[in-house]
Amino acid sequence: MSQFTSRRELLNPFFEGYRLSIIPQEDAVSRCNLADHAATQSTVSNKILLTFKEMQSRIAHNHLASLGKQAVYVDAEFNLIAIDLEPCREPKSQKKQKEYPSAAFLSSTALFLSDGHGSLYLLEPSDTGPYKLVSSYQFPGSFDVPFRIHSADIASPQSAVVVLSSRNYEPSETASSKHAHVDFDVWGIRFDLSTPDAIPSMSILWNRRGEDVPLDVYYFPSTESHLLLGSSQYRNIGSAAAPSYEPSADEIAPIPRGNEDLDAKDAAPPPYSWHQTLDSLTVAFPLPATTVRANIHAQFFPHSISLHVEGDRPEGYVFPEYDNKALWAPIDSSVSVWTWDREADHAFGLLTLHLEKQHEGTKWMQVFSAAATSGEEEVTETVDPSELYKVREALEKYTTSLREGDDLSGLGLGKGIPSLAEGEMDDEVDASVGKQGFLTVVPANGTESTIWGTYPLRLLSTPLPGYPTSRLSLISKENVDGVVFSLNDDFSWTHSSTFSALAFVLASKRDTRFVYHTENTVLAFESGAQNRGGNLYIYRSVPPNEKWAKQSVLQVGDGLGGALLGVTCVERKDGSRCIICLTETELVTIKSIW
Numbered sequence: 001m002s003q004f005t006s007r008r009e010l011l012n013p014f015f016e017g018y019r020l021s022i023i024p025q026e027d028a029v030s031r032c033n034l035a036d037h038a039a040t041q042s043t044v045s046n047k048i049l050l051t052f053k054e055m056q057s058r059i060a061h062n063h064l065a066s067l068g069k070q071a072v073y074v075d076a077e078f079n080l081i082a083i084d085l086e087p088c089r090e091p092k093s094q095k096k097q098k099e100y101p102s103a104a105f106l107s108s109t110a111l112f113l114s115d116g117h118g119s120l121y122l123l124e125p126s127d128t129g130p131y132k133l134v135s136s137y138q139f140p141g142s143f144d145v146p147f148r149i150h151s152a153d154i155a156s157p158q159s160a161v162v163v164l165s166s167r168n169y170e171p172s173e174t175a176s177s178k179h180a181h182v183d184f185d186v187w188g189i190r191f192d193l194s195t196p197d198a199i200p201s202m203s204i205l206w207n208r209r210g211e212d213v214p215l216d217v218y219y220f221p222s223t224e225s226h227l228l229l230g231s232s233q234y235r236n237i238g239s240a241a242a243p244s245y246e247p248s249a250d251e252i253a254p255i256p257r258g259n260e261d262l263d264a265k266d267a268a269p270p271p272y273s274w275h276q277t278l279d280s281l282t283v284a285f286p287l288p289a290t291t292v293r294a295n296i297h298a299q300f301f302p303h304s305i306s307l308h309v310e311g312d313r314p315e316g317y318v319f320p321e322y323d324n325k326a327l328w329a330p331i332d333s334s335v336s337v338w339t340w341d342r343e344a345d346h347a348f349g350l351l352t353l354h355l356e357k358q359h360e361g362t363k364w365m366q367v368f369s370a371a372a373t374s375g376e377e378e379v380t381e382t383v384d385p386s387e388l389y390k391v392r393e394a395l396e397k398y399t400t401s402l403r404e405g406d407d408l409s410g411l412g413l414g415k416g417i418p419s420l421a422e423g424e425m426d427d428e429v430d431a432s433v434g435k436q437g438f439l440t441v442v443p444a445n446g447t448e449s450t451i452w453g454t455y456p457l458r459l460l461s462t463p464l465p466g467y468p469t470s471r472l473s474l475i476s477k478e479n480v481d482g483v484v485f486s487l488n489d490d491f492s493w494t495h496s497s498t499f500s501a502l503a504f505v506l507a508s509k510r511d512t513r514f515v516y517h518t519e520n521t522v523l524a525f526e527s528g529a530q531n532r533g534g535n536l537y538i539y540r541s542v543p544p545n546e547k548w549a550k551q552s553v554l555q556v557g558d559g560l561g562g563a564l565l566g567v568t569c570v571e572r573k574d575g576s577r578c579i580i581c582l583t584e585t586e587l588v589t590i591k592s593i594w
Contacts, residue, residue: 004457004476006483007495015500018551029554031561032587039063039565039582040076041100047229048539051182057213058100061148062514064566064582066466067105071570073582074101080113080123082130083580083587085572088121099146104162106152110134111454112162114149120162122191122200135199146168147187151226153219155444158194163187163217163226168209183209186217186234188442189590206442208234215435216462218472222489224444227472229462234440239327270379271320274367281331283367286348288313293340296351300333302358314347326369330358337409401516425470433507434458434477441491460503464516464523466569467577475517480504482522484541499541500549509537514567521594528557528564528583536581538593554590561586 041058050058063073069537071083078101099116108111109130113121119136126132147166155161168183188205211232218227228234236322274283287296287309295310304326335356342349357364366378437459458477458529463469472487473496482502485493499522506512506524511534520541528534538552557564569579578591 003493004485005495006478010047010495010498010544011478011481011483012498012500012546014545014547015542015549016547017501017549018505018539019548021550021552023538023554028590028592029556030589032560032589034075034583034585034587037075037077037079037081038585039073039081040584041563041565053182053184053212055444060215060513061100061102062566062568063100063102063466064465064568064580065103065111066568066570068108068217069571069573070105070108071466071568071580072111073566074113076584078115080131083570084130085570085578097312099148100168100321102149104149104152106154106160106162106390110152112149112152114147114164116146116148118146120149120189126291139204148213148484150186150214150217151219153221154193155190155219155224158192160191160193160200161219161226162189162191164189165213183211184213185209186214186228206445207237208440208442209237210234210440215437215459223491226442228440228442229437229459229474230440231436231438234442235332269594271318272367272379273382275382276357276364279357279360279369280543281353281357281364283353283355285351285353287319287340287351288317289342289346289349291340291342291349291351296340297388298338298353300331300336300355302330302333303327305353305355307353309351320568322565327355327361328364328366328369332356332358333456341355358520377513433503434460437476439475445501455591456571458503460506461515461517461522464518464569464579465567467516467518469519473517475499475502475522477503482506484517497541498544499539502539505537505539505551513564514569518594523567523579525556525564525567525581528559528561533557533559534564534588552593554593556590557583561588 040521041061041063049536065072069084073081073083075081080103098118099114101116102112103111103113109124111123113123115121119138121136122134124132125135127229145166145449147164150163150165152160152162156214164187166187168185186208187549188207190203190205191200192202210228210230212230214228214234216229218229219225220227272283272285276282285307288311290407292307297306297308299306301324304324305322306324307320307322309321311319313319336354338351338353340349340351364381366381435458437457439457457474459474460477460482461475463473474485475482476485477483478498480501481504482499483495484497484499486496488494497520499517502522506515509524509526511526511529512524513525513534514525516523516525519574522539524537524539526534526536533555534557536554536556538554540550542549564581566582567579569577571577572591576591577594578589579593581588581590
């Protein structure tokens with residue numbers, strides 16, 4: 001059983017959407033020109049073909065690293081640039097690169113830097129400049145490949161652990177094998193700090209292998225273990241890769257709405273299906289194909305309809321019977337009509353009522369005004385009119401099952417899309433939002449990894465880099481919502497809050513590069529490529545019973561600074577916090593959004 005179990009009391013079926021909350025652009029966003037120390041995402045050689053996973057990982061690479069009041073990045077000339085909001089100072093470092101250069105703070109007085117070419121450097125602040133070189137490292141044995149730094153943490157007063165990742169180059173792999181399977185290694189490197197004045201020595205603590213580059217790495221001092229978050233599991237070297245995950249029907253079942261029983265068996269399909277446009281409503285009833293047109297009696301009134309059908313009917317079927325049934329809203333009865341599509345080659349045809357709305361543009365919540373109070377079934381609107389044929393098919397299966405005793409579970413009528421997504425839901429787009437996420441725990445001794453479940457998360461957001469938090473949290477896709485799971489001290493996960501409809505709103509943003517969150521805010525950053533600038537979309541969380549939440553939009557890129565390369569949070573000298581956004585030629589700071 002998965003540890004990621006959502007709590008229904010934290011989900012909000014009443015949520016309707018986000019309302020714009022204005023944040024003054026001039027108060028929140030400021031820019032610093034980086035003409036002399038421009039950052040870039042084009043420093044990798046294009047002579048070697050990259051796999052899709054490598055390219056995908058580089059697109060999401062965060063070029064900024066921060067700790068407290070400090071932040072750094074590596075510019076296009078491979079200089080290590082320190083960011084000091086007041087004032088700005090600019091150091092230089094070594095040149096080399098095959099992977100993206102990367103950096104991670106060990107403490108306020110120590111920084112690890114990778115040149116992206118296979119060398120690791122330990123730096124510390126100096127009186128003459130922001131940082132000076134303490135030592136450089138080359139890995140022993142055959143580990144002479146470009147790598148990326150993911151984290152650097154003090155494990156004890158005597159040691160520190162730096163986590164790196166690299167592509168695994170098998171002897172049989174050649175440059176021409178475009179579609180060869182590629183694995184990625186994750187390394188835990190221990191540095192000895194027991195002698196204060198000596199240069200720390202290094203040794204390989206543990207090594208894991210997976211099918212993708214880690215998305216993020218977290219360290220837990222209480223257990224001296226690392227949590228690897230990635231779109232694959234990270235196994236011990238020599239272990240076989242885990243089989244691909246195939247979710248069962250139970251795992252993809254939707255969350256039930258009020259008074260809905262998803263476990264109910266042998267239930268008939270809904271009595272009708274309906275959809276609407278701005279000026280009309282279409283209601284389709286399945287009738288036995290043997291029904292004669294003369295036995296159908298339908299009358300339309302401004303506020304109600306009457307419908308009576310006579311004839312032979314199969315076992316388990318009940319003819320629709322409405323006597324002056326009140327509608328949800330008034331119609332124009334003079335132009336409303338009905339049609340009967342017999343479809344002799346099917347057991348059921350379709351009786352379709354075409355109702356013209358009296359007030360164009362009015363959105364109907366349901367067909368009949370008394371459906372929610374008279375004990376009758378409330379039928380959810382079907383978005384796609386082409387799905388009306390399922391009315392006939394479902395009823396044919398239902399009556400056949402009654403005769404033959406087959407299991408009826410799984411029958412349904414239309415899609416039942418809630419009003420939030422009406423006219424906008426795209427299954428392919430919404431299914432692709434987020435990233436697949438596995439969690440692997442590597443203990444301090446590195447002997448055995450723990451993989452939490454064979455069940456991957458659909459990861460929507462990770463914590464904002466540099467933002468202090470008391471415990472780790474992740475946001476996972478749950479239907480259209482974003483469910484916040486928080487890690488407990490016993491390494492169990494708890495559903496702590498919900499960002500209603502987060503997956504739905506993120507699915508509409510195709511240029512999103514980074515999605516981060518704090519306790520009550522989700523931040524979605526656009527890439528801003530092709531010199532058009534990018535926006536920051538801010539979504540606030542609300543209690544489960546609230547119908548509306550606040551959203552805000554800030555323009556991060558102005559179209560001149562290039563693509564967004566990195567995002568982090570730093571502490572200002574007055575103790576407040578702000579977000580730093582690194583583009584190719586500008587440094588953008590964002591404040592006053594908490």
